[in-house]
Amino acid sequence: MPVRKAKEEVEMFRVWLRQNGLKRTYQKELILETFLGAEGHLSVDDIYTLVKKKDRRVGSVTVFRTLKSLAACGIAREVTLGDGLTRFEHGHRHPPHHHIVCTRCGRVIEFASPELERMQDEIMRKYDFQPDRHWIKTCGVCSNCRENRKGGEERPCDTERVFARDAVKMALATEVRLMEFFQQAAAANQDAAGREVFERIARLKEANIATLGEELDDVVRGEEDVAKAPVFLHFSLDEVEQNIPSLTRLTARPPAQGGRPVVEMALDAEAAAKLARFLTVTAATFFKDYAAKFPDTRGRRILLGFAGQQESHGDLDSNSYLSAWDSKS
Amino acid sequence: MPVRKAKEEVEMFRVWLRQNGLKRTYQKELILETFLGAEGHLSVDDIYTLVKKKDRRVGSVTVFRTLKSLAACGIAREVTLGDGLTRFEHGHRHPPHHHIVCTRCGRVIEFASPELERMQDEIMRKYDFQPDRHWIKTCGVCSNCRENRKGGEERPCDTERVFARDAVKMALATEVRLMEFFQQAAAANQDAAGREVFERIARLKEANIATLGEELDDVVRGEEDVAKAPVFLHFSLDEVEQNIPSLTRLTARPPAQGGRPVVEMALDAEAAAKLARFLTVTAATFFKDYAAKFPDTRGRRILLGFAGQQESHGDLDSNSYLSAWDSKS
């Protein structure tokens, strides 16, 4: 697993300065270091205060100027949360996300959602508008404040690691759903050879689920804050079902109250393999596309790794099966 | 059709002032009048300038103070578009919406989307967060600027009327889809009495489509600006299909390249009627729920009117059929 260079941004900043004909100075590096060492959404003044603790000689103007540079080179990201202050959050290797702000206690929840992004993209396409960046901000009252609990001093936690956690969870949920499908397809299939194919893939999925479970442990291990950080990545199985309609069409999901029985099938080995390939490739594509929205992070690598695995789970002749099972216009 | 009192807001403001123990003054009313007479996203200074044209004696401070009051009572809505200025747009009887800002020419596109709102709500529910308001802002480059066309001086156009236009279009699209379904269901049904029911409803839909077409004409008639304003309300048929899975399941939509044939059915009159009722009630519920998100406007009344009509199109015994055709968990 690629270990993240603690202060990779320092080097990045130096390169950026050089490329822009700017000079590397003690103050700039001190401010960068201070910024990197702090988590959350800091105002210029917050950072200025922190910097002064280390060296009272730096001026606030320099902090303004440096933060502007950091934003320009992608190390920092400007954020407006509603209190007329410009705030800064970590930008390098941190997944883009949106903000929910509690107007009572000031708590900020960060989240990302593939579905929301998809819709956003769709709307931009309709206007033939080339989006550069977009922000979603929600203000309201958090559950803690509504129930007059004091929010358990939940300190802001590195988004990147929470993203990794949720990427594994997303892969896990998808894989469980696919396994479920293949198990049920095996049970429903009349053809022995075809059934065998489904069973084999179901077993593959099962093994993979175990591995993913371990990966989840690994991501969370020893990091209490990550383990109990609120959900960052919103992923609903609906997204899978919508991308892979055959799942819904062919499987009897355990329905709340009654439901259609499993459809009967009689797919020979080749047909079964093709169906399997189609499903896994579709899942792979979805994960790859979504991963493309993120900068290189552990979470992204997890998404891409899962996509690769899916592709390998159905390494058979492709396409002809597609139109038969899914005709998406 | 309820004709909108041109300056209904004036009365509203007076009431609000009285209720808050404030005094009604010449300046306040002048500023309100000026604000109401302007369309778009105006900064305090924009309005101050306009007000000064009418009476040079008013001070900018009063404009600040009055706009704050207007925002507090809902007549105006504060908006931040990215150029560090607080801007104001009409708030009373204007549907809440989001903004797309072209960073080259400053053009602002407004839009609303039921799907986006649904997802937003869902995410808030997951955090047990009570949202008060939320903003979506996208910055980028519009098509005009990208192709170096000068944006045809498209002046901002009253959102309320565009909303009405799109509400009709949304109803129309849904009704066409439903008609399509009933026509195809009629063709596929083996039972003569059942077929007859489907045919009857299809004809009802057909008539309704004609009426809606007239309503669309009516909304647009003589209002060039409304007719060619860009899409405001984003509504995709996917939303219908997702809400009414049986549509997709039972109909062969004309697919791009090949596709499954129409499913065969043998529904007697009662079963057919129940299915019809289910579909129309589901559509009605969707429209009612969505309308609930808007303040009283013509667009909202159109949505509610359509919902009512749907309900009347399936006035038969309900529920028992639901679980058989749609098992949404």
Place this chain on the structure above:
DNA sequence: CTTGTTGCAAATGATTTGCAACCCG
């Protein structure tokens, strides 16, 4: 030794506040 950098002081620009004169209810 050139050129960007720093930090102070002063400027800016949007918005707010103090306050005496004012006028609505």
Place this chain on the structure above:
DNA sequence: CGGGTTGCAAATCATTTGCAACAAG
């Protein structure tokens, strides 16, 4: 007439700029 209101001037507040002394390349 009493209390909110107005508009001016002055105050804030975050942020930017001018500039002389300074330090990186």
